[in-house]
Amino acid sequence: MDKNEIYKTLDKLSSKKSIKYAVYLSSIVVFIAIILLPPIIGIILKWNLMGQIFEQPQLLDRALNAVYASFGVAFLVSTIDVLTGLPFAWLITRGKYRILGVLDTLADMPFIVPTTALGYSLMLFWSTPQGVSQLFNTESLVSPGWLLVILLHFVFSYPVVVRVLVGALMDYRMEYEEAARTLGAAPFTADRTVTLPIIKSSIIAAFTLAFARSISETGATMMVAGTFENGAIFIKNMKLQNNYGPMVFVSFVLIAISATIFAVIRILGTKFKLPIRRVWPNAERKLSSKGIANFRNTISIIIFFSLVIIPSIFVAFPAVSAVFTDTLMDAFAGRRVWADFWQSIGLSYGVGALATVINVIIGLPMAVLIARKTLGRSTANIFDILTDIPIIIPSTALGASLSIFWKESFAFLPEIWPLIFAHLAITYPYYVKSMAAAIQRISIEYEEAARTLGARPFTVFRTIIFPLTKYSLFAGAIMIFTRSVSETGATVAVVEQLRTAPVLLVKWIPKNGAPELPATSLDVALGCGFLIVLSFVILLILRLVVGGERKG
């Protein structure tokens, strides 16, 4: 059967209503069976154990403190992210200097560096004598603990916030601001009363994403937490002790509070109004002065470099030093700890690739269903909300409940399967959301024009939707691949024997004196270096793909 015949057959099939519904229904069934239900059932299965924690007041206190710490850090970090990210995004989009394009690219760097490598880099920078502590004549300027966790969460969520806000400011129609200026508003007044309220939904989205990232992150947090314990670390600690009761309790509380917070944001976000009626013309005119603007830009750049960029890339120094020692040869020869490392890299990238391919296949019909409302507006809305759930659930809690589900219900499955399912669950929403957005951007009229010209549904997809969204599809695939490769929280929750690269690196980091595995600091630095180099290659591909889209 040649290609044309296959197309003809698929065209015929796509015209049948029964086939159309079968495709969408199987996509829905797979989503519910693999992504949505397992974590919920996982918790239900151990629901009866939850009571255990109430019999241990000390453990209950510890659990509640951990939950409190998770939300406290997430709230604080997301607020600082928005307050510092907004002026920086403003500078990138409104500045007139070409150098700002470099800042724009640099802002992505912590985003693509795996969070474990990021955690190690921050620890070296803030907490060791080789880092910034040198300048202050101290051993450790910021010791592992809550402050370092805040600094870390700020670093990895900052690029997400900047990216969302830069996008919002780029899409924003400048005419609104220009209209305000011609009506007599000083720049500060125009920004406060017109621009900010119009991009409010993006500010809320940026805050929400930063919040979700902070709640979920586990691997790097474990590296820098010291004795500090948040929800994710508590779950991981309980898992190590096979203490399922407290683990399920904290998972449930994290999920319930997160879901409530996001529901409240979703409902009240649109109703919440920024105070814009009162204006203080003289004071705001002063705040619009060039001096104030320059001061604000300078502070933004200082924060960006001193708190985000330099700590993120600091690991490069010991990684480069390691290159000139035997460590590099050990690494390439697979001696000592390095055989495990390459195996874990293989596992990470293998799982990442598999999760990506499966997600593309099962996620595409769901994206079309949401974007084109093929099964009705309300069905699309319901699945739009349901696919958000894995994003807002902390990944460790998701991993913990998934691990219970797969091990209790499908104990015969090798460990690799729960691992793949966990990564599928975590990456699925990112893919579906980005593809749905890409499809929504294409005018429905193109499809209608193709149909009136005689194209059947499959041909419409093959010749219209796919060519117009293929760059988004590739970019989305690479994004979920990198997310999967970086994932630690859910991974440590679902596996016992298998080790992905971030999990292995966490075990290499000395905790309380000695690492869990016999690795040296040069090994860790070089391991992080390899992860960063691989991530850069992926970023390069992403840039080329996105660059291609822009040109197209």
Added chain:
Amino acid sequence: MPEVEIRNVTKRFGDIIAVDNVSLHVHDREYFALLGPSGCGKTTLLRLIAGLIKPDEGEIYIDGKLVNDVPPEDRGVGFVFQTFALFPHMNVWDNVTYGPRVKGWGEEKAARIAHEALEMVLLHERLDAYPNELSGGMMQRVAVARALCAGAKLLLLDEPLGQLDAKVRNQLRYEIRRMAKDLGLTAIHVTHDQAEAMAISDRIAVMRKGKILQVGTPQELYIKPKHIFVANFIGEANFLEGYVKEIKKNHSIVEIRGGIRIKIADKTFKRGERVVLAVRPETTIIEIGKARENNYINGKIERLRFEGTNVRYEIRLENEDEIVAIRPSMTEEWLDVGEKVVVHLPMNKIYVFPYPSKGLREELSVE
């Protein structure tokens, strides 16, 4: 009271010169139109006046004061955008009172001015409506009311009717002019629609490729176009190419294709010079009969179109050139397709231009 003076202003965007050494004087209380095809630089010039962008060279004066470094909020202008740019998160009342509020005029004064402006644009019943609940015409009125409320004495309108249906557009264009005149404002109105510019303006500047080609009243531009592009862009014209053959005491003779001799009143051209003759369809006379002297050319009607008020005839001349003539549909007898006619080009209705160095097609192009 605001008058606007632009002296040798240039604005570049990279390699593109959007406004090229333009000088212009808009008088106090004048309703002035900047007219030209898309991309001619008219909106850029308006944005330069508003202070939304800065000129690379030249000076802009409002009310005799150099404003090159004055930010838009201090120029005392009201800007109406093509897309209206009504703030989507504010209702009509908040949009209209935005200017007084940001200027700190106080609630009472803001309310009084807003009520007056909304009454003027007949939108008093829709104070609570948000922009997405209004029709295009209503949004346009709110945008004008908002600009007026900010106390602007200089109204800058960037294609303010471009997004409206033809009927609403025709109605609103007179309303805007009336408001500007009643309030004693100076208005600069950007448009690519020559009929709109002619209908509402005291004077018009025709722009092309960043330059002003001619400034004048609608009548001057229509009756005495100084540039071949203006002759074509304002109204419509037939163009015939030829050479100056003879120069006589009171007229010159131009020979067009096929050796046909056309008498022109203009004597400024040299003998042998290549020229283009332009004649408006409404001054091109067609009669039954045969050519008997200069300026009469035999032809045959190839097509006719009924346009309501007029009938439009497309005539193939004996030299194979094509010409259009328009006759009133209700007072003149209709001619038939295929009918042989004689086309008369009255000497005093012929505009003569030197043949453009880049060719006629390029010179008339609106791209």
